[in-house]
Amino acid sequence: MSGQALRQISRAAAAGWLGVLICAAATANAATLTVAVTDRAGTPVSDAVIYAVPSHNARNDTATPPTAVMDQREKAFVPHLLVVETGTAVEFPNHDTVGHHVYSFSDAKSFELPLYSGRAHAPIVFDTPGVVDIGCNIHDHMEAHIVIVDTPYFGVMSGSDTAAIVDVPPGQYTVHVYTPRLPPRSQPAPHSIVITNSAAHIDISIEQRLRPPHGRTNRSLEWSAY
């Protein structure tokens, strides 16, 4: 190994340690909340949003949340499930060669982005809490859900065993779960938790029968013919 390579490695190691120290300082007054959402059989629920609403008024900053992205790739919305804080602007870039026509008639936000490709439309601001179901008017099989919540503390179970919410300040919280695999009125009951400075974890088991997960479970059949 050359001397130059060794120097690069030691420099990288030093930078790494510095990063760890900075992180430790920044999170000294906050914890990570992990939530595992499982079904009756104990299997992680692939499509579920979790969000923790503080019982105290924890927010003192009024900064606009960063812009979120609902992408379109290979005639599918990516992600299928997006959670954002109230007031977030969401961009809808279309990366397919075919045009998409995004719409929603949900109460929380009714909108339409007429047939386009690329980034032809300005982001949409979601300013009412709730669930917005979106579709494409050209490709009826395309669907996705945007969950708008009144808290900056949220996460998504998407193919992993748990969802993690980082940098949660100490205090009392109500933890909610939303999954599009249950009707809006049959969502799991919320859980209360007190967050201290250490990591916290909640297991939530959904007892109701879930509808099948979104997406093709079997690609041998062509379903989108009509």
Next chain:
Amino acid sequence: MVRLLKLQRLAMVSTMLLAGQAIAQTGLDASRHRWTVRGSSSLISVDSRDTSWLDGGLSKMRYDETDSNTVFDRLLIEYEGALTPTLIAQIDADIMGDGDGSFDLTEAFLEWRPVPRSANRHRLKLGAFYPRASLENVGVGWSSPYSISWSAINTWLAEEIRLFGAEWTLSRPLGGGGSAHRLDLFAAAFYGNDPSGTLLAWKGWGLHDRQTRWREQLPLPSIPVLQPGTRMRQHQDPHAQPFLEIDHEPGFHAGAEWRYADRVSLAASRYDNRADPLSTADGQYGWRTVFDHIALRASLPWNLGLMAQWMRGTTAMGSVIGAGRRVVDNDYEASFVMLTRRWDSFRLSLRVDDFEVYDADVLPNDNNYENGDAVTLAYMRKLMGGLTLGVEWQRIDSMRPAREYLGLAPDADERQLRVQLSWQLSNHAD
């Protein structure tokens, strides 16, 4: 014929004008105007005593032993474009090796897709199109990704059924938000298609990949009732033109489909061309053709897909001459079950067909009875550069007494091995 051709020409010209105007306004943006050109050729090895139905024989297959081993199947051009964000046009035109060498249309329609304002989704199709029935023909230009040759049911739709009219579809989830159940209701009213049933009665079922185009004339077999000088030939040309309007009365196709996520779907519909069986025009009879149709799709374990269709109906022409049946009066029934599985770059499909025509009339020298079954095994593989390879083995056993009119035994055991290479070029990636 003159009247229908005018209607067809009007529809074709207006669709093209609208498309041309939209292209002029928006440029040839591939996200709005999509072109696909697809050419297919096959190597064939046929084992059959029958002559192809396209040469006046009674073979169930498209090609016979007299055809060259290398055949040009089809050159398709498909245009699909958004004239406005909610008005989509689709035009399919093709040339076939066993056609007259000209470009002609298989489908051309406008679809209005208003943006839903509630859970009810409405769609309205206008033009010339297939009825909503086939589970197989979901590829470009009504091709099938599952096999080269189609089931008896869908082959018959390709030969003789096309709607010239309007189809409305309402789709909505069942049981409120979050439900994986969906119900589609559809209803079409159409002109044309009055002679549908001519080929099914006199030629019988077929299993192939040839679609009749708008103005095409298809040969009828050289059976006794169709010989020159017979009474039948006073009004019947020696060829069929299944899409003509004969009695100026509209027909309908209507049904419903229930679907649970991408797991299972079940559709049922009725077609009735409401043709007057006593009417004749332009060398064709009106054939009153009615059928009920059921289609089932299901995702099975091991990533297997199941498809099945069933059809039963009647077709009749002429006056009532005995036992309440018309001069030519046939009942028919067909079904198939297909198992298919897709891997990353290829697909294997196995289909078993069953088909029958029951001759219910008393007309002498016109026995249209038929009973048969078929097994089709297909391997479809995507290659590089827009190429698709298909390899298909097919065995069709059928009993049709009318073969004796042509000097053949009623029973036929036809076999075919077909290797097809298709090449697709388009201005879009999917």
